[in-house]
Amino acid sequence: MATLIEQRSIGAIPEAERHGKAWHLLPLWFSLNATVMAATTGAIGISIGAGLMPTLLAIVIGNLVGAVFMAYHSAQGPQLGLPQMIQSRAQFGFFGAALPNLLAIIMYIGYFAGAGVIGGQAIASITGIPTWAGIVICNALTWAIAFAGYRIIHLFDRAMAVVSVIVLVLLFIAAIAHYGSAPAAPAKPTFANFFLILSICASWQITFAPYVSDYSRYLPTAQGGAKTFWYTLIGTCAGAITFMALGAIVAVYALDSLNSDALVYLSKLAPFGAPVIAVVLVLGMIGANCDNLYGPYMAGLSTVTQAGGPPHVSRLVRACATGGFGLIGTAIGIFLSGDFLTNLSNLILFLLYMLVPWTAINLVDFYVIHRGHYDVASIVSMRGRYGLVNWKAIGTYAIAVIAEVPFMSCPLFVGPVATALGGVDIAWLVGLFVAGGLHYALNRHTTIDDAEYTITADSSVASGAVA
Template identity: 25%
Template sequence: MSSPTLDDAKRRSTEKLDPERDVETLELAPASEYYVSHPFMRKLLSWGVEARGILPVPREERTDTQYNRIFFIWLSANFNILSFSAGSLGPAVFGLGLRDSCLVILFFNLLASLLPAYLTTWGPRLGLRQMCLSRYSFGFFGVIVPSIFNLASMCGFCILNAILGGQTLASVSGGNLSWSVGIVIVSVVSLFISFCGLKFLSWYERLAWLPVLLVYVVALGIGGKHLINPPPAEPADARTILTFASTIAGFVITYSPLASDFTTYFKPDVPAWKIFWYSYLGLNIPIISVQCLAAAVVVAVPTVPAWSDGYADGNVGGLIQAMLRPAGGFGQFLTVLMALSVTANVAPTLYSFCLSFQVCMPFLAPVPRYVFSVLATAIIVPLSIVGATRFYSTLTDFLGLIGYWASAYAAVVLMEHVIVRKGRFASYDLRYWDSPRKLPTGLAALGACALACALIVPSMDQVWFVGPIAQKTGDIGFELAFAATAVFYVPLRHLELRFRPMV
């Protein structure tokens, strides 16, 4: 007996109107019916492994009321050594003092996290994953472009995390464990967590931040005395401030393209403000606190010889290990916990990687989600091993670049919802979530992003290119990416609507 296909699901789907929210939803058969073509897959499903990919979550399956799960997902995903590394860039790469670094970290995180926090509120209302939801502005084929950028960004974050975890494990071993082996260990653990699906992932993220908090508390207890009187710093110029700000914004704004991936199982009638604040606080509490701590530690490194030795060549793992060394064997144990903290970021990233991959290649929608977790890990491990020797330059370039496209993407999706659809979720006809002829062409969205590049490129400040505007102002590319794309998109979208009605 052959298994049901995605087309079978469409034929059995019927239109249903939600009388309370006036939102059209689909009555789809449970996702488990579409992933039972092999006995092994049936066994995995019986164990609770989630197979659903980009298939919309029907209203009757959106029953989760533990809304604080999204808070812990963001908290654990960012309460790790990668956030520490990003915060260290202010003093280490841009030469900023502690006060300037912390002010940039505070205000630009509070600003940039507004977008992903808001987009998480859409998941319960529509039951659509973020990049699948983006088809209603970018179109069925047009969304492939931002999906490719999203895949590249997620791979980049996973690579950076794997490198950090591998470095830290190697520093604990005293040379008995190579960076490469550490990278493999971190990647395999993350694969297991992602493989199991959102329920297991949510359970893990609810607990993963606790040992990391212990690490930071012990590290502060041992080395806090070195952070009390930071050495004076040279006054910072506006260009340096804005370039570092662009890097910090790039760290958090790139959660926008995967924001609703983790909220599609929540009940549709959950108040939007509740999901927003859980997400906003879940992003900002760990990122701001850990990045500011990192800035303080790196400013103090030159005054502590043991820290300087551990931090040689920008080895963040070695710095953490040096801070915890006075605790002896317990410090070694805490360093291992810190190394494994990156799994709380890699695992949800691998989860979303699967979804974007299916949006890029829609014919793979019937393939179980967990297959792509394995594929992503196979890509990440060798690239992490190759890139491990250039961590700081890779981190700086990567965070600076990804903020541009993520800002443009968020502007399109936001303008579509707020201006074109006037904030009405009922205007998203979910019958056509995968109908190329019914969805927008995507020309307006891609055209707006392309036109915005005329302002983004001159405003970039990267090691390999500094635009004429950035030479005077610093990097303001992500700000102009959002503003210019928003301005261009609205008239282009209204023009597009003359030829293809809204769905």
């Protein structure tokens, strides 16, 4: 059991400790997307009147577009052996990377709180206990997996992927059988509501970016970026598209039931095995939500450590860090109102606007400017060649966020350009192109000596040595 509990932190993983196969990422990312939250996201298109076929088309296109970005982040893992957010030091500097780290942590906690409420409500419905107790149980199980770390997360989600496929087939059969059993939700398809669903689905995938390489960094370098990219892309799209499509189909004739308690309704959709299906769906939520504790743990260490972090982290430190974030998210879920959770989802949408420019800067820097060649020892060192704060990157990031504002369209704010476009939100596209283009323009003349810098972690760096 000792070997199952992860001990390393944000330091680079030495080749001798690498393990696993790239295909392991397919069931992992399928499981992380095959959730009730994905189903309720798919129902949004029906709720705003987009109609079933346009919604399904937007779900497919949006997920494919967004997944390309997150899969490219995943491919960074076996090359550098580093967690996702610590890589930001190569673009933003040692202290400059704290900004995207903190934004990612807030997003993690928000998602953790929301998923904990859904899982807790389901546990309460199954067992008859109070909702707050269900949330505590759900989040405690989530914490146990997040505490164990990388290997257990992979094993749990791999097992859940198999079970989720079986449940998905049963639910699809039941959903199609029930189709037409009630009047269809009114539909008035427009380009605006079609593109809104497309953007939401793309955003669903892009929000994985801050932690996606956390789950590929232990892969041997020989597994390669290409295989890592494709297995991640296929897994994440398969899970999200199928469950979002399920939600859209069910919402056509049962929108109110899906909105009131999606997990309970879906578990009772099939003519048999409702308790078992409910348990599987709850476990799926737990498996996906453990990432929202593991993520802030990694990002938090990336923010507060002054070097690469110790080569090994004690179980006490790991328990306190993951437990602390878990307590915050649990308190949010229990003590704050449903109106707050609505506001929380709006906050997360704004955080997406904040994180999209980071994604563009990180990917352009990695694949176009540096071509994957970094001085890993400098990334994990305060005294490294990437400096304390890279003001060019900070400025690029700020300009991209400002450029997004006129194009934003959300419940809290609608920009003038979005209004002129009939409510179409293309802010995330603007953020991607402005941040990526400007970062390239300012750094395209950067010279890289491919022989000098390594794309993999050597043993001295991985052991916590500081340049």
